[in-house]
Amino acid sequence: MRVRSFRIESIRDNPPERYNGESVGELMTSSKSEQAISDLLHNLQIDVTSAHRTQCTSNWRDIDYSPDYNKFYFILDGEGWIRVDDQQIRPRPGQLCFMPAYTNQGYSAISDKPFLKYWCHFTTRAGAFDLFQWIGVPYCIDIQDKERMSRLFEQLVEPQGNSALVTLIRQKAVMLEILATFLEHVPVRILQHRSEEINRLNIIHDYVDKHLHLSVSVDELAALLHLHPNYFIAYFKKRFGISPHKYVNRKRMEKAKTLLMTTALSIKEVAALTGFADTNHFTKFFRKETGFSPTEFRGIYAS
Incomplete structure (x- = not known):
């Protein structure tokens, strides 16, 4: 050789x-x-x-x-x-x-x-x-x-x-x-050669971040990238290791934690700002993800 x-x-x-x-x-x-x-x-x-x-x-x-x-x-x-x-x-x-x-x-x-x-x-x-x-x-x-x-x-x-x-x-x-x-x-x-995929993730991130207080659908996210919803779901999970639905929920949880730790907003207001019309649903979702109720989490981690 x-x-x-x-x-x-x-x-x-x-x-x-x-x-x-x-x-x-x-x-x-x-x-x-x-x-x-x-x-x-x-x-x-x-x-x-x-x-x-x-x-x-x-x-x-x-x-x-x-x-x-x-x-x-x-x-x-x-x-x-x-x-x-x-x-x-x-x-x-x-x-x-x-x-x-x-x-x-x-x-x-x-x-x-x-x-x-x-x-x-x-x-x-x-x-x-x-x-x-x-x-x-x-x-x-x-x-x-x-x-x-x-x-x-x-x-x-x-x-x-x-x-x-x-x-x-x-x-x-x-x-x-x-x-x-x-x-x-x-x-x-x-x-x-990965910059296009990073740009696509940035587009999704920016849209989700600005619309967390609303119901964000897969159809909306797919349209941002000009992809069919079924293809978008497979593409997103394969490239980024998580489904679009779980990605949106993770972003909701991140924002909820930040609001609970850094503001005096009520639980109802935090729920509304993260896309939950029903406070009970938000509380159940939060406890499932963190092991704490929103009130317990704020008591432990609030600055």
Whole structure:
């Protein structure tokens, strides 16, 4: 097999125009983009398939493969290179490297001092796709608090719990913390080929947000996107991981919680502003979703 030649560059010094192997759209600084991704994260499913601390050998090498999972490498020592599509990088000790699923990848040791690293394989399902099929991020960052990151990976590799259930939950929690630490230190962009779907979700969000006090029908939402209602239901659930009906109800609940926590409006007024003509129906719906009546919820959480 012929080995391709790649230019080695620093992501920090020369930011790419392509993330996750794709052209990128807008930087995710607008409230609409953030809202769309937040909607998707409501249904985020994260799974860790492997996590280890490994001293690589001098024959650590694979130059052409495309995994169906994401990877993090936290480099502790040594040297080598990794490649994501046409970007080759030489990570340094103290850097956290990300390699997204469904990209062409490679890696290799380059001396008699190969990497000592923590690593993990994981998936982050958000709707119909992995989270990183929606967003693009740089592949390598410096970690300021290296001791904390090492502790997180230690907990990921050997999660503690008095049962398999507790151990699994703690492992997912640690994975989420590592992921959050990474994302809060990198620019995040919507991948260009997903921007149309994000725009569609924004259209639905804006309409629902402005009409929560009314009865919002599937026919109305489908018409916004010029789709047949039956097709719209299937499309929405497949792409965004939730039915339109459940999406509207979730938005009603979010607004009801906000009003109960931040205003002195009566329960009847809150019900009316979130699309419930009958206060009893609102109370039953609220209790089913939260485990509390609106009055109990306000008493616990109101500022």
